[in-house]
Amino acid sequence: MSDGPLFHRNRDRHPKALTPDYKTSVVRSPQKALLSMPTTLSEEAGPVFGHDIIGAHDNDLIVNYAAAGEMAIGQRIIVHGRVLDENGRGVPNALIEVWQANAGGRYRHAKEGYIAPLDPNFGGCGRTITDDQGGYSFRTIKPGAYPWPNGVNDWRPAHIHFSVFGHSFGQRLITQMYFEGDPLIPLCPIVRTITDAEAVSQLVAPLDMNNTVPMDARAYHFDIVLRGRRSTMFENRIEGN
Amino acid sequence: MQRLTHLHESPSQTAGPYVHIGCVPNFAGITDVYEADLGAAMVTDNTKGERITVTGTVFDGTGTPLRDAMMELWQADAQGLYPGRDGADPTFTGWGRTAGDAETGQWSMETVRPGPVPFTDGRMMAPHISIWLVARGINIGLQTRMYFPGDPMLGDDPWLTRIEHQNRVPTLIAQETTPGTFKFDIHLQGPDETIFFDV
Ligand SMILES: [Fe+2]
Numbered sequence: 001m002s003d004g005p006l007f008h009r010n011r012d013r014h015p016k017a018l019t020p021d022y023k024t025s026v027v028r029s030p031q032k033a034l035l036s037m038p039t040t041l042s043e044e045a046g047p048v049f050g051h052d053i054i055g056a057h058d059n060d061l062i063v064n065y066a067a068a069g070e071m072a073i074g075q076r077i078i079v080h081g082r083v084l085d086e087n088g089r090g091v092p093n094a095l096i097e098v099w100q101a102n103a104g105g106r107y108r109h110a111k112e113g114y115i116a117p118l119d120p121n122f123g124g125c126g127r128t129i130t131d132d133q134g135g136y137s138f139r140t141i142k143p144g145a146y147p148w149p150n151g152v153n154d155w156r157p158a159h160i161h162f163s164v165f166g167h168s169f170g171q172r173l174i175t176q177m178y179f180e181g182d183p184l185i186p187l188c189p190i191v192r193t194i195t196d197a198e199a200v201s202q203l204v205a206p207l208d209m210n211n212t213v214p215m216d217a218r219a220y221h222f223d224i225v226l227r228g229r230r231s232t233m234f235e236n237r238i239e240g241n
Numbered sequence: 242m243q244r245l246t247h248l249h250e251s252p253s254q255t256a257g258p259y260v261h262i263g264c265v266p267n268f269a270g271i272t273d274v275y276e277a278d279l280g281a282a283m284v285t286d287n288t289k290g291e292r293i294t295v296t297g298t299v300f301d302g303t304g305t306p307l308r309d310a311m312m313e314l315w316q317a318d319a320q321g322l323y324p325g326r327d328g329a330d331p332t333f334t335g336w337g338r339t340a341g342d343a344e345t346g347q348w349s350m351e352t353v354r355p356g357p358v359p360f361t362d363g364r365m366m367a368p369h370i371s372i373w374l375v376a377r378g379i380n381i382g383l384q385t386r387m388y389f390p391g392d393p394m395l396g397d398d399p400w401l402t403r404i405e406h407q408n409r410v411p412t413l414i415a416q417e418t419t420p421g422t423f424k425f426d427i428h429l430q431g432p433d434e435t436i437f438f439d440v
Pocket residue numbers: 100101156159161257259
């Protein structure tokens with residue numbers, strides 16, 4: 001188990017809490033300054049997930065909800081990459097959970113109101129744990145864009161939601177992956193909560209023809225970076241990272 | 242000059258209204274994919290320590306409960322050891338995940354009262370549960386801590402005593418509504434705004 005202070009979060013690259021063009025944030029954003037604290041064991045430790053929690057089809061959204069012999073409808077894709085820390089090291093045993101709309105842009109959720117139909121063979125959730133190099137992959141269909149009640153004509157670009165655990169509770173992160181070339185990306189009020197263009201680009205996955213499976217599924221490459229850990233020898237706790 | 246080669250943390254995006262599909266699918270009615278939702282149970286019958294229930298509601302700036310929030314709880318075991326560490330109670334996960342009730346927004350979790358854990362300088366911190374909160378309209382997960390009312394360690398706690406506005410510290414202390422049940426409401430805004438940490 002590795003302890004040591006986490007790198008301070010660079011909040012300039014994250015969205016601010018109050019982003020009025022994303023209207024729901026107005027009454028859900030803390031108004032007082034966050035209190036800055038040093039990380040303690042409470043933030044540096046974190047839950048441990050074993051590979052044994054992952055079922056055989058958990059990382060295959062094309063079949064993990066489908067009836068026997070059926071598959072979800074849509075453009076077949078593989079999403080793969082690595083979970084890294086800010087030191088550039090792969091993060092092994094990182095739990096990744098994903099959720100997304102179906103090919104028509106419809107979520108399987110009680111509060112979903114879009115007229116696009118459900119796909120009876122698509123649930124919309126998947127999960128995987130990174131290998132010893134931090135690598136991961138899953139198979140799914142490309143989600144559709146969808147409209148949402150914010151402005152009168154706001155559409156979310158196609159995206160996959162990612163929830164990621166590193167080794168520390170303080171590394172906990174939820175984000176979204178977008179697809180290269182989507183013209184809705186720069187129009188989206190949620191994307192635009194991030195004001196640093198380079199930071200936005202970190203969430204846009206490029207098409208990866210090298211890992212595309214001919215006659216089967218295209219590939220998109222998406223690396224995820226979690227907070228790093230100080231690695232100098234002059235801490236009061238000397239331990240490997 | 243040489244360049245630093247650090248990468249940058251991926252920027253956060255809101256968990257959105259459908260976080261349940263990915264994180265607690267059984268709760269969301271998608272019951273055929275995973276056997277159980279991760280984090281639904283923190284304890285087993287064999288877990289050592291004082292059994293408690295932690296519950297609460299998250300309120301927005303208008304006083305309306307959030308009915309689409311998801312919380313994660315992280316704490317040490319009854320001895321003050323985080324799961325995975327040498328000697329920690331192997332029957333205790335330390336980590337729980339709960340969504341607010343779709344009607345009332347209230348969440349709850351069965352756990353044990355944690356033991357104290359050390360601050361950076363080795364002084365002990367009062368027992369606490371770390372909480373991470375996400376929801377639609379929250380752009381980056383909010384981090385706070387729940388402490389226990391009447392705990393004799395509260396007064397010297399090295400984390401709490403760093404807080405400038407001591408009149409806000411009560412926002413971090415739960416209420417014991419019935420013996421063993423601790424209510425910890427979170428207010429995102431307003432005069433009772435909960436303290437959130439950049440940590
Ligand atoms: Fe979405």
